[in-house]
Amino acid sequence: MQFLCTKCNTPYEASPLRYQCDCGSPLSIRKDPSARYSVDSMTQSLWRYRSTFPFSTNTPPITLNEGITPITPLHPGDVSHYVKLDYLCPTGSYKDRGASVLITYLKSLGVTEIVEDSSGNAGAAIAAYAARAGIRCTIYCPESTSKSKLSQISAYGAELELIPGNRMATTEAVKKAAQNTCYASHNWHPMFLEGTKTIAYEIIEQFNGSSPMHVICPVGFGSIYLGLYIGFKELYDAGIIERVPRLLGVQPETCCPIYNAYRDKTPTITRMSQTASTLAEGITAELPIRAPQILDTICYANGAFTTVNDTDIKAGLKKLAEKGIYVEPTSAVIIKAYQKFQQEGIINSGDTTVSILTGSGLKATTYF
Numbered sequence: 001m002q003f004l005c006t007k008c009n010t011p012y013e014a015s016p017l018r019y020q021c022d023c024g025s026p027l028s029i030r031k032d033p034s035a036r037y038s039v040d041s042m043t044q045s046l047w048r049y050r051s052t053f054p055f056s057t058n059t060p061p062i063t064l065n066e067g068i069t070p071i072t073p074l075h076p077g078d079v080s081h082y083v084k085l086d087y088l089c090p091t092g093s094y095k096d097r098g099a100s101v102l103i104t105y106l107k108s109l110g111v112t113e114i115v116e117d118s119s120g121n122a123g124a125a126i127a128a129y130a131a132r133a134g135i136r137c138t139i140y141c142p143e144s145t146s147k148s149k150l151s152q153i154s155a156y157g158a159e160l161e162l163i164p165g166n167r168m169a170t171t172e173a174v175k176k177a178a179q180n181t182c183y184a185s186h187n188w189h190p191m192f193l194e195g196t197k198t199i200a201y202e203i204i205e206q207f208n209g210s211s212p213m214h215v216i217c218p219v220g221f222g223s224i225y226l227g228l229y230i231g232f233k234e235l236y237d238a239g240i241i242e243r244v245p246r247l248l249g250v251q252p253e254t255c256c257p258i259y260n261a262y263r264d265k266t267p268t269i270t271r272m273s274q275t276a277s278t279l280a281e282g283i284t285a286e287l288p289i290r291a292p293q294i295l296d297t298i299c300y301a302n303g304a305f306t307t308v309n310d311t312d313i314k315a316g317l318k319k320l321a322e323k324g325i326y327v328e329p330t331s332a333v334i335i336k337a338y339q340k341f342q343q344e345g346i347i348n349s350g351d352t353t354v355s356i357l358t359g360s361g362l363k364a365t366t367y368f
């Protein structure tokens, strides 16, 4: 296994400090083409797909038995729109998938200390799995981050570095630290996507080997969107599924650079400065790190994007809660998005769609 620059194709050997190319671009993973897909059905977690991870199957997993989250019809008895309850992962978000695989990989390299920047679900997930692995963990957050968000990260024993200024200042601070300490970045490290790809593997298992027509997910930096494509593509290449589902992304109106590029059919994604807040705070990436890969994925997966506003999100939260589902606002974007994709003729009558619910409502309890 090697890392490969997504822009200039420079190869790199595995190393604790390597998270980006010297040219500044993110890395992908060059996998062994002879690797074969198999499911260890005795393992009740995403580690049942360990044969598809690009490291030895003998590597001891750092796991809380994350994954194998339920898929259920949004409306009882309706077989057209399903929701996957990924907020039921151990720390309350799908980020546990990426954290489990990434921390396992870093532990196998002998890493004893990591840094990460996130004030939200990724920070909590990385802190939890670092605790599980006995790895010292420091999470960098903007000074303005609310105490309630920091409390879960602190509870896992991670050190907090609160950085004055905006989110960019926090990024600068963690990158400086990453010169000497392993950067377990959920946005930069390609091993994180090896965890999120397991959502695709699970969907196919839960649909008895067939593909839904569409999968909808919230998109900020794109770790679910890209992970879904990696997983479905591997299954397609292995001859296990006949087609990759259409991948449909949702962004908030106040920060939607991917949607803008999709709508305007531009060859690149342009930074969109966020000038107003949104309830969907988990998907506010002004310029995704993996922008070219996201555009490629839209092309390969016949993807489509739409946007929602805070009124839509509040209505979505209410609608989901009425069905017994309590999620954070970032997840609730899927309700209005499903309607808009129907109105645009992208989702048609009789199509099977799966929407990913990413984070627990227990993390954001102030919206009702």
Ligand SMILES: [Zn+2]
Pocket (backbone or CB within 6 Å): 005, 006, 007, 008, 009, 010, 021, 022, 023, 024, 025
């Ligand atoms: Zn490069």
